[in-house]
Amino acid sequence: MFYTVIEQVVNGIVSGSVYAIVAVGMTMIFGVLRAINFAHGEYYMLGTFGAWFAIDYFDLPYPVAIVIGVVATAMIAVVVGNFVMQRIVGAPAEAGVLATLGVALILQNTVILVFGGSYKFFSGGYIEPVSIFGFTLAEQRILIIIVGLIVFVGLELMVTYSRMGKAMRAVSQNIECCAVVGIDVSHIALWTFILGAGLAGLSGVLTAPVNVSVYGGMGELITFKTLPIIIMGGLGNVRGTFVAAMILGIAESLVATYVGLQFRDTVGFATLMLVLMWRPHGLFSAQARF
Amino acid sequence: MTIELSRRGFCIGTALIGLQTMSSGAFARSEDGTVKLGLVAPMSGPNARYGAFSLRGAEMAAKEINAGGGVGGRKISVMPGDSQGTPVEGVSATRRLIDQSQVDYIIGDVSSSVTLAMQPVAEDAGVLLLNAASSNPKITYKAGVGGFxxxxxxxxTDENRALIVLQxxxxxxxxxxxxxxxxxxxYGRAAIEFTKKYLxxxxxxxxxxxxxxxxxxxxRSVLAKIRDSGAQAIIMYGNADSTPIVGRQMIEVGIAGKIPLIGNxxxxxxxxxKAAPKALEGAIEAAAWLPAYDSPKSKAFVEKFIAEYGEAPNNHAYVHWETVHLLAKAIEQAQSIDREKVRAALSTIHYESAVGEVTxxxxxxARLPMILLEIEHGKPAIKGAYSAEIDYPK
Structure with missing residues (x-):
């Protein structure tokens, strides 16, 4: 009984790590651009497709495919960032919603047009199970947890010490003041967006070996899983997002075990409703930032 | 003397003509002696491929029968109708076949929801509707002693499948x-409902x-729960895309090769x-037919179909080919194309199909065998054809 609970908590941490890497990009984009990026799951999908393409068409090894997937996503993010995301800085909220939903539709359907709508089989990755403290996990999942930790530590260091990171924090606090002191707001917005999209792509490539199926519509589910996490974590709050992702992952895992798999997706939205009712500014900040 | 056509006279006259049409209902309507067979299938729309296979299967059977001298000297002519896979179009196609083409028999449709809509139309016209490819159990819950x-x-049916897998x-x-x-x-929930019925x-x-x-x-969570529950097999009726994911995670939680997947x-x-060889070892699945099935009649059909159309037949091609032959046998036994007599012959028929006897x-x-596959050493092995008796709701 106790063993089962511990095992399910570990399962929850594994799925939480995936949510965390996707959600942190989305929350940073929100912090800087003040726009919920509804196309965020699409960058996750693009990363997966990039890696799948590299493996299936060119027979490249998985580590190379990871790089290709992330670079391909970042390149598409450069285009979208230049033409769409930079323009919604300071625009009304509806503009951001419409623009990102439109981008989501375009990206998704372009992929379906090019590669077809059927399910593809992702053959790369390290799927052999290993045993740690009596739990068996695929090697890939350990990789996901490790990469997740690296990403978060790296982001913390970046926003605390690097010039770019400090500028990002500044833009998320006050756009006008940034402009006054000479921070190039649209430049920061573009780079934040590319970084966020690249992280989503990375998360897609990392999870592809355990999720196996690759298809054009796979990003939508990710967007809707991520939304409750970033709201729970406090929009724009990197550390909060990490904790919220873990909470959701573990809660989902326990619900799937003790209540039923069919109720798993309700966890995210139920917590979202509770948070919006009692702590609309997120679990971890004393007051709303926006 | 001029005949004055009063409104009342016109109405009575029309009614009489209508009555006459109705009273002639039970006899064959074909005048030139051919067997007119309508085929309702999705010839266009997203399932057009199924319709094309169905038509090819049916036409190949008709050709074979006609080349052998027809049924009782009569040729079979297949008249296609396009359902587009939707009930509305399926009903119009059925009406057109009955009213304009004057068919005596209809085979159709592939989709269960279309077949359900066609049933009352065929019943009103007294035209035999012989379905060859729909799996919803409701279709025959409502047929025979059930109504139509x-x-x-x-x-x-899906119920057959659930029962045979369980058996x-x-x-x-x-x-x-x-x-x-x-x-x-x-689909997934109904299959489990039927499984529960026979537990x-x-x-x-x-x-x-x-x-x-x-x-x-x-x-992972649910598979870990299954591992600890003491279950001997996992009943899974699902989508093709989930199977590799479930398989890989079965390997992770350590139940691959210990608890097999059964179902469809x-x-x-x-x-x-290929995605999870160890997890799929021992998996059990039931299929109506598949090209690899090893019986002389089935092999001969596959060979002939490839020679004729240049591609391997699918399940829909097979079932329509077999059903046209079944109908021809019923007409032969009735020694008439009188629909009432053919229907009676069908009820008592013993037909030798490529997968076994049909009654x-x-x-x-139809009491039909299903083919059971078990994955052995990384390859599907055919475990033979099985049939089971359905319990109808009282």
């Missing part, structure tokens, strides 16, 4: 404890029951097996 006496079905698992494998992991749709027959029980949403990617979710395709029960449902 002109509907017959020569295809196994094979219980009798050949000795399983009595199951875990359920099915897709959360009408007492095999003194079996379901220990855990979970349904996954389409697109679900994380099954493309366990036997090469891509599923009809009192709900006009």
């Amino acid at each position: 006496k002109w509907t017959y079905r020569n295809y196994p 094979y698992a219980a009798e050949k494998k000795g399983f009595t404890k199951y875990a359920v992991l099915s897709v959360d749709t009408d 007492p027959r095999f003194k079996s029980q379901i220990l855990t029951e979970d349904y996954y949403k389409e697109g679900e990617v994380d099954f 979710a493309e366990f036997n395709t090469a891509s599923s097996i 009809f029960d009192d709900h006009n449902q």
Whole structure:
């Protein structure tokens, strides 16, 4: 009984790590651009497709495919960032919603047009199970947890010490003041967006070996899983997002075990409703930032 | 003297003509002696490929029969009608075939919802509707003693499938404890409902029951629960895309090779097996027919179909080919194309199909064997054809 609970908590941490890497990009984009990026799951999908393409068409090894997937996503993010995301800085909220939903539709359907709508089989990755403290996990999942930790530590260091990171924090606090002191707001917005999209792509490539199926519509589910996490974590709050992702992952895992798999997706939205009712500014900040 | 056509006279006259049409209903309408056979199938729309296969199968059978001298000297002519896979178009196509083409027999449709809509139309016209490819059990719940006496079905239902899988698992494998992991749709839930209906027959029980949403990617929690529950097999009726994910995560939680998957979710395709060979070992699946089935009649059909059309037949091509032959046999036994007599012949027919003998029960449902596949050493092995008797709701 106790063993089962511990095992399910570990399962929850594994799925939480995936949510965390996707959600942190989305929350940073929100912090800087003040726009919920509804196309965020699409960058996750693009990363997966990039890696799948590299493996299936060119027979490249998985580590190379990871790089290709992330670079391909970042390149598409450069285009979208230049033409769409930079323009919604300071625009009304509806503009951001419409623009990102439109981008989501375009990206998704372009992929379906090019590669077809059927399910593809992702053959790369390290799927052999290993045993740690009596739990068996695929090697890939350990990789996901490790990469997740690296990403978060790296982001913390970046926003605390690097010039770019400090500028990002500044833009998320006050756009006008940034402009006054000479921070190039649209430049920061573009780079934040590319970084966020690249992280989503990375998360897609990392999870592809355990999720196996690759298809054009796979990003939508990710967007809707991520939304409750970033709201729970406090929009724009990197550390909060990490904790919220873990909470959701573990809660989902326990619900799937003790209540039923069919109720798993309700966890995210139920917590979202509770948070919006009692702590609309997120679990971890004393007051709303926006 | 001029005849004045009063309104009343016109109405009575029209009514009389109508009555006359109705009273001639039970006899064959074909005047030139050919057997007119309508085929309703999705010839256009998203399922057009199924329709094309159905038509090719039916036409190939008609050609074979006509080349052998026809049925009782009569030629069979297949008249296609396009249902587009939707009930509305299916009903119009059926009406056109009955009213304009004057067919005596209709085979159709592939989709269950279309067939359900066609049933009352065929019943009103007294035209034989012989379904060859719909799997919803309701179609024959409502046929024969259930109501529609002109509907017959020569295809196994989802209920047949659930029962046969359970029977094979219980009798050949000795399983009595199951875990359920099915897709959360009408198909996945109905299949489990039917499985539950027959559990007492095999003194079996379901220990855990979970349904996954389409697109679900994380099954680890539920698979760990299944591992600890003591279940001997996982009953899964699901989508093809989930099978590789479930397979890989079965390996992770350590139940691959210990608790097999049974049911229907493309366990036997090469891509599923390649994704998780260890987890799919021992998986059991039931199919109506597949090209690899090893019987002389089935092999000959596959060969001839490839020679004729340059591609391998699918399940729909086979069932329509077989059903046209079945109908021809019924007409031959009736020694007439009188629909009433052909219907009577169909009810008592013993027809030797490529998968085994076909007979009809009192709900006009064919007692059909299904082919059981088990994955052995990384390859699907055909375990033979099995049939089982349905319990109809009283």
